[in-house]
Amino acid sequence: MTDAAATSPNPLLAPTPLPYGLPPYGDIRPEHYLPAFEAAFAEHLDEVARITGAGSEPTFENTIEAxxxxxxxxxxxxxAFYTVSSADATDEIQAIEEQLAPLxxxxxxxxxLDSALYERIQxxxxxxxxxDLTPEQRYLVERRHREMSHAGAALDDAAKATLTELNSRLSVLTTTFEKNLLADTNDLAVVFDDVSELDGLTEGEISAAAQAAADRGLDGRYVVTLTLFTGHPYLSSLTNRESRRRLLEASRSRASRGNENDNRATLREISRLRAQRAALLGYDTHAGYITSDETxxxxxxxxxxxxxLAVPAAENARREQAALQAVIDGDGESFTLEAHDWAFYTERVRAARYDLDRAALRPWFEAERVLRDGVFEAAHRLYGVTFVERPDLPAYHPDARVFEVFDEDGSAVGLYILDLYTRDTKRGGAWMNSIVDQSHLRGSKPVVVNNLNVPKPAPGTPTLLTLDEVTTLFHEFGHALHGLFATVTYPHFxxxxxxxxxxxxPSQVNEMWIYWPEILDRYARHIETGEPLPAEIVEKLHASETFNQGFATSEYLAAAWLDQAWHSLTAPQAAADLDVAEFEASALADIGLANPAVPTRYSSTYFAHVFSGGYSAGYYSYIWSEVLDADTVEWFGENGGLTRENGDRFRRRLLGVGGSKDPLEAYRDFRGRDADIQPLLKRRGLDG
Structure with a gap:
């Protein structure tokens, strides 16, 4: 720490002067974080000690509410810190995160694991x-008790000491996994020497690749950065088969090349320690431990x-594969379809079968218009909210934009921050997080963030999104609405x-408005002519909705199964020195998804969701939630779609309750019954 930093006030330790509790990022320096954490740890422990040291009988007010x-x-x-460490992880921030993990x-x-606190809650x-407790208070008591029990609060002191060691080591390992992945993802960005190697990409995509190269000091060349998942949007457009091969090969080799960023030993140890922890807590496997406290x-x-789902998905994928091979053979080519060819020839088949070129749709998806006339407009019509940009409020990075959110009556809801573009300091993928949570008890309103990884074009060039990126923006905004609308008393919920x-x-439900006629007509306008997306193209998009779902479902299910496979190991099984590639192959064969042309959406060494994120033994959540989502989309369709009445019902009975009641109970309150799986099977073409 510098002398100046040691003597100047720490902006993290004082109430922020900015509205909604937005941190004063312009004043915060990396050297402020660790001292702020140290002070915050001490204050929190002191607060809990006052609760446990109270001589009075435990009550809701003096224990739970306190x-x-x-x-x-x-x-x-x-x-404030973890928002930055995810979206702008400089070397200095990464070093702080490594120090913080065990702390x-x-x-x-x-x-x-505080025994005195657990005894009072018990x-x-x-x-x-x-x-006399309100429903929210009663549920809070039940959840606090369940969560402390689940964490190991009832263990004896020796077991708690072992558990603490395991948790500490796991925190270090998961941070290491993410650091390695970010470094190797940046190192493996594919450099192309000549623009001809990028034939098939749009002018904007080539501009982004040129800009990425210039940012790395490679003027005159082109750099294509990698996405978090195995595939890449450009694979559907690149006409050069070698360029496609290089791109997919780079993606699939991340963190498994035997260098300092290799994650194989790290993930094996994570798997082993999670299995040991589960056994200590009374469960056969980590998957058993995690799912015991999920729906x-x-x-x-x-x-x-x-x-x-795997059996019909794999069958559909094999039928799709045969159709793609027929196109290759019809061209007089002599090669067999490989994974890096799938997306390219899928678009060929899509064009032939539906007369639809998805890559050519980008001029209709200009990012600013998609945001304001699509994402925001759907929320306005459904929930009555409006979004006003606040350029006077600084976020954590110049690319991050701040919007103030208002309800229909003019009352303030909170802040929404959008950070659209990729950069070397941002982890891959897309996500939502909260900087401030709403709570009546604390008197706070929400500040939520959406992060995407859209390639940033050169200055003066419009940002044109792919249809997949449009979907991602609507999806993550669904999380943001959940964070903005939850109205609870207690911060725990x-x-x-x-x-x-x-x-x-909720995020998957929000994707339904992408194709809703009144919304699509507003945002899907050609960047040059202003003409709407032609009706015949919209019809073709609808007609092709189940097209390639065999591939899409198979690659997702393969990843979900890998997650389950790693976390269904018992402690003795996980202790074996498993070969990662062999383990993956065996797991995929077990569920019938071992198709080399359909790689898993994430391989183990770059499966950040489960080895450095919060989805360990939980990546199944997307398809599990989609059962509810598809059933809800059907409900909206049956009840008039995009109306304030429907929006108010969904907001009040689902989004608005946050975590303050059992989620399946909240779903039944909204839907009137449990969810039916049939709409999901129909959506993914698995009902035939």
């Missing part, structure tokens, strides 16, 4: 039927769903604080 009030400073500091783990354990839980309830329920296998449901 616990909800505690940790406000830590909450503020960690949300955060130790602090969490100090609270979650007392309140045992007497919950004897006291699924058990890994068996998850496996049954994945196996049910704020925003998207719901079960992992339920959290994707």
């Amino acid at each position: 616990l909800e009030r505690s940790g406000a400073l830590l909450d503020r500091v960690e949300r 955060m783990s130790a602090h969490s354990d100090a609270i979650q 007392t309140i839980h045992d007497r919950r039927d004897e006291v 699924a309830g058990s890994p068996q329920a998850v496996h049954a769903l994945l196996r049910r 704020a925003g998207t604080a719901v079960f992992r296998d339920f959290v994707e449901f």
Whole structure:
């Protein structure tokens, strides 16, 4: 720490002067974070000690509610930091994150495993039927008790010491996994020497590649950065087969090349330690431990769903593969379809079968118009909210834009931040997170962030999105609405604080407005002529909705199964020195998805969702939530679609409750019954 930093006030430790609790990122320096965390840890422990040291009988107010009030400073500091460490992870920020990982783990354990605190909560839980609690308060008591029990609060001291060691080591390993992946993803960005190698890309895509090269000091060349998932949007357009091969090969080799960024040993140790922790907590496997506190309830329920879907998905993929090979053969080519050819020839078949070229749609999807006349407009019509840009409010990076959100009556809802573009300091993929959560108890309104990884074109060039990127923006905005609309008393239930296998449901529902006529007509306008997307193209998009779903479903299910396979190992099984490639091949063969032409959406060494994110043994959540999503889309269709009445019902009964009631109970309150799987099977072409 510099002398100046040591003597100047730490902006993280004082209330922010900005509205909505937005951190003053313009004043925050990397050297401020660790001292702020240290102060926040100490304050939180002191607050909890006052709760446990109280001589009075445990009550909801002096224990549960007091616990909800505690940790406000830590909450503020960690949300400010982890927003930056995900979206703008400079070397200095990464070094801080590595130091923080075991400290955060130790602090969490100090609270979650506190015997005195658990005893007080146990007392309140045992007497919950004897006291007058609101439904939210009762559910909070049940969840706090369940979560501390699940974390190991009932273990003896020796077991707790072992558990703390395991958690600390895991926190270091997951941080290492993410750091390695980011470094190798940047190192493996594919450099092309001549623009002819990028034949098939649009002017904007080539501009982005040239800009990415210039940013790396490679003027006159072209750099294509990698996406988080195995494939790449450009694979559908590149006419040069060698360029496609290089791009996919780079993607699939990430963090498995035997260099300092190799994640194989790291993920094996993560798997082993998670299995050991599960055994310590009384579960056969990590998957059993995780699903026991999700809506699924058990890994068996998850496996049954994945196996049910895998068989027809694999059959559909093989039919699609034969159709693609027929196109290759019809061209007089002598090669067999490989994974890097799939997307390119899929577009050929799509063009022939539906007279539809998805790559040619980008001029209709200019990013600013998609945002304002698509994403925001759908939310306005459905929920009555409006978005006003606040360029006077600084975010954590110049590319991140801040919008103030207002309800129909003019009252303030919160802030929405959009960070659209990719950069070397941003982790891959797309996500939503909260910088500030709403809570009546704390008097706070939400500040939510959406991050995407769209290639940034050269200055003066419009940002044209692919249809997949449009879908991603609507999807992540669904998470943002969940974070903005949840209206709860207690911070424990704020925003998207719901079960992992339920959290994707609202975001998937929001994708339905992409093709809704009144919305599509507003945002899908040609960048040069202003003409709407022709009706015949819209009809073809609808007609082709189940096209290539064999591939899409198979690649997703393969990844979900890999996650389950790693986390369904018992402690003795995980202790074996498993070969990662052999393990993957065996797992995919087991579920019938071992098709070399259809690679898994994520291979283990770059499966950030499960080895450095929060989806371990939970990547199944997307398809699990999609059962609810497809059933809800059907409900909207049956009840008039994009209306305020429908929006108000969905907002009040689902989005608005946050995590303050059982999610399946909330779904039944909205839908009037449990979800039906049939709409999902129909959507993905698995019902035939």
